[in-house]
Amino acid sequence: MGIGGSTIDSQDQNGSPFNEHFFGLVNFGNTCYVNSVLQALYFCKPFREKVIQYRIAYSQRIAHFKDTKENQTNTENNHDQTTTSLLKQEHLLNCLSELFYSIVTMKKKKGIVQPKKFIARLRKDNDAFDNLFQQDAHEFLNYLLNTCADILKGEMQELNNINKKVKLNTQNHKILSNGSNSKKGQKVIKNGSISSQTSVNIINDEIGESCGVGVGGDTTTTTTSETTWIHDLFQGTLVNETRCLNCETCSSKEENFFDLSIDVDQNTSLSHCLQEFSNMEMLCGECKYYCETCSSKQEAEKRMRIKKLPKVLALHLKRFKFVGMLNKFVKLTYRVVFPFELRLFNTTEDCADGDQIYDLVSFVVHCGMGLNRGHYISVVKSHGYWFLFDDEQVEKIEVSNFEDFYGLTQDTNKKSETSYILFYESRQS
Amino acid sequence: MTTSLAALAASSTAHTTSNSLMSTNLSTTNNQKANSSPGVDINDLTSDIKTEFYTREGLWKLIPSLEYVKQTQNSSNPVSPNSNYNNNTSQNTSSQTNQNLNINSNSDPVKISLFNFTKSQVFRDFYINTRENVKNLCHECLKSQRREKKRLNKLNESESNDEDNNDVIFKSQMYNDSSDEDDDNNWSDSDDYSQRLCRLCKVNLIRNDFIDSSDSESDDESKKNNTKSSSSLSLMIFNYAREIYTYESTPVSSKAELKNIIDKKTYKTVMSTCFDINTTATLSNTLSLQLTRAQNANLSNSDFDRINFSTSPSQLSLIVAAGFNKGEIHVFDVFKKDASVFYNNLKLVDKTSVTCIKWLPNTMNLFLVSYSSGNIYLYDVNYQAQSSVAPTFSKIYQNDSFSVYTNNSSSTQSNTTSSNSSTPNTTQNSNSQTELLNNSSSNSLSSHTKKLILSNSNQQQQQTQNPKNPLLKLNIGPDPNYSYCINQFEFSPCGKYLAIVSQDGYLRVFSFFYKNNQEMQFQLKCSMKSYFGGLLCVTWSSDGKFLATGGEDDMITVFNFIDMKVACRGRGHASWINSVSFDPWAKLSNFNFNLKEEIMENDESDDESDLEDYHLKKQELEKNLEKLELEKKTKITAPKKRTISTLSDFNPAHSFTQNNSIFYRLASVGQDNQICFWDLTEDVLKEKPNRSRITSFIQQSQYQHHHHHHVSVQPSVNLSQSDTVSLKETKEKTSLVSTAKNLFASKEKSDNDDSSISTPKSGTLTGSFFRRHKRNPSINSTSSQVTSTEAKTKSSKSTPIVLNSYKKSTNLFTNLTPIENVSTPILSSNTPLDNSMNSSNSRKSQNVATTSSAFNLCPKLDEVPLIEPLICKRIANERLTSIVFKKDCFLVASQDGFVNTWARPGRNLSKKNKFVNETSSTCL
Incomplete structure (x- = not known):
């Protein structure tokens, strides 16, 4: 802490005061894979904002709920209970927002935070992480994003159900307003303080429509569940185009992604690896393609291109290759250079803003040689400066030191500190 | 082998593409056993490093015997910046064994530089650079001499004696060391001036013959008399980590084992990052040394041509400035141990790493140095190197693309003399102050002489001014407080322009002129943005018409400096x-351009523009009859040619029309260990892809201005004073700055757009107007009367529609206006065509033209041609950092300290390869 604090202090004195909190995260025994990802995400501004918004909305929900409870002590006990369970339930997103919120609201600019609750929750929720071993940071990121998205989806659904129930039972409007408020909480916060009355109206309309359609409630649920803010930020769409070499039929399949896992090669650039990712691939031999037209397995050409670019592009470099002979993962320390600014070459023609420009905001670095050994740190950008987060420690670093994170051009005994997950944020025009 | 393949196969997952096996997986070397995964060498695929490759010229071959290698690291006597360096001139044992260096080779790129001492060049470059026309000088040698004398007399009437004048002239030319004063005196007793001048001119002519005939049977006597080895000496310098090496570079054909190491400098604590040879100072110092030697040897006049170059330090001088990763600068003479100065030793100026260092063209004493902090400093070796106080800079100019600061640290007059004595080219003594201040960068013989004489007579004239190093600080970019690393900068062949590439992805070309603190010019001419990421390198074509950059988008970008637009991009790395x-020696052979095909593709007609074509053609034809014939031909075959192609057919610069084709060979090396060759041919450079028509159109019209109406072609038509730092007097300074401020303020008010960075134009307000009202229908309507075919282009792209129509209109009155009017947009309203439009609109449209470069700062991928490399080969085990072309080979340096020589195809060198462009030395 002392080290980290001092550099930032001096930075402050140098006359570049910025309203940012730099808090190291305590390592609870090989939890640096969590810490590094959390820091990287924390400094991914849109994500942080959403999480904080969630936290605020959450507390408002509770406040509203209390009000409701006080005002109507004798109405609808069972409904209250469901809401209570919804609100009181501790989950990963909850803990995450709590953690972020605590950092944001710190009086000091620097320090250490113990993500105790979050780690505990994580270990409780997922057995894979419930140990003291080093885990794959990418796996954790994946888990975190998916879980949060699921939680949000679940909440929306639940609230929808409540609202529906409320509507169907023709409950009194007060409860509805509370319920809808909590549902729309995030959106309300966004615009500052919208009066509860307007939001009630909106919700009423929405629900009215869905009820009017009859089964419309379900459609509303599905559409809203697709667009949680996690999806909004991280989800992109890949198009998997396959051309059967026998019948020349082209088929394309879309799939969504939260992050892209790309193969790495020695002495390449990130954009080259991305390009390779989308290059034409032959499906032959054992991995023949089952062609619907031919009704048989055929050789085919396949390529994956990006149809929808996400707001936050998370790129995972596949630095761990499973070596069958050794029955273990071997780390590829290849030097893969990554620019601060990125555009993708592998978008489809119909991709909106296919030449969207991305800025590097943070990245997770893996140090050491093995998948289950070594250490994770993260490097983040804040107000034009770069900071290195190593568990509790925070340091300002110079861009000239980034050479170390690209990788090694030859295998030496040198400690390898290689970039592992990179977060690029789309630049608003 | 099998295991590694298995590993790869196992690892290739659903998302993986398997064709990556080919080259990139294997790059690391075999010294991999120390890996933590014993038994498995993932990288142990056979390293397919190429040792030869074909282009259509033939086979390019690696010559292993000419491999320059970094020395072993156990340097016995490293030098710290403060002490004298240690010359290690022992014969090199090129050991490749010691590869495990303690140095992080990641961060210090190896750069190469070549220097050729040929007898003629020593004379030629010194004079040709200073002379408009060498042949005139020679043919009318006596005349010119008389003219010089007259001028001198006029300029300095106090100097009455002609003979004395001559001596002064000679001294000034030679910049003799102060220690050689005795020799100077000898000179004054010897042959008379005119004879010497004649002789020098003769050498110049000989040199020209070299160029023309490519060393083939030269009949000049000096050539006969001299063996090749002695008449020229080729040196190569490269840096690696803590060392700077100077080698004698043997020609490829000689088959000699190379490696006559001349000098090796080792630094104790710092890594060298870059260096540059001062050609002017080197040549003139060497010239003076040679002349002195000849004098001392009592050579007769006829023997005077026989100049031998050996590597003996007494005969040569090689002035080098080197930059280091902690910010220091070392200026030294490779051949003189005592001439060595360090700058920024205390890191008071800048603590960051030096990224690039370059001597100002045609100057003895000035160099620019860039830092990763984003600043560029100007140093003068004649001023005090060190100061114990950090310099304080005061801003004298700022706009949204750069800012200029002067060093206003309190100056101490007394120590100039002492500092001068320690400078490597100790040419001036204390009274050289004045001379220096007046020493223009153009450095023509006459003006130079004049200045020196002035300095002799009026020693006390400007003693009060005593600037300190660094003289200037330049900050490139919109915000001085947050600037980006400057990765490289390069002067144009003509020396007038300075191209800077930086980490923000911008290429910025400035016109740069520095005389002294009161007379300087720094003006943004144009800029370009990479597709994404920083730009890492830049180079000029030898004719100064094109710039090529490479960067973090893995692409080369060729920038047309005349049209001020991106000419093409290349993907392959x-x-x-x-x-x-x-490659200045590459020439077009057996390459047939099929213009007709290209023309037939675009057979839409535009009557009005055909008319303009006619006008253009007329002008052009008067100049060039050859062109006329070509034009006729194309007329016959494709009468319905589209405007754009007509124009572009017409626009090739003069040198191009001689060959009737445009051709450039470009080579790039990158961090993928690969070298790529790119052929830039006419059909690429006169690009015609769907969307880019529009943009090319306007810039073509811009180009017309320059081509026809400016003697010294200025790439930008109307440049306001607001962007020019041109300060003669302090009064003017303040007034100019204030006007600049006003303009700047108004600009700020009007537009804060990023793209305004590159609008070095008078009417910034109108420039921004354009940007805001791109889609303003009213503009469209006014211009619609001018053009008829605009609707066609609308389908292609939405944004530049208006731009398109405006370009049309611009083009129209550009072609019809009298020459005088073209360069000033306001005057163009006088043109008949313009009367049909209201005047404000016309002005706007002119500004469309001028802002077009801003608009097209970073064209989209499909807006410019995308070319593929001619060849793309892995030729090294490590990242390649530098490539330099020689006449008979090219040299590439890699990060691990190897400098390899690759022979050109058909190596009986020089016979087949001539200079493509005679005009290579002419400026734009």
């Missing part, structure tokens, strides 16, 4: 590009 270089 798998990683960042570290160095690009034009």
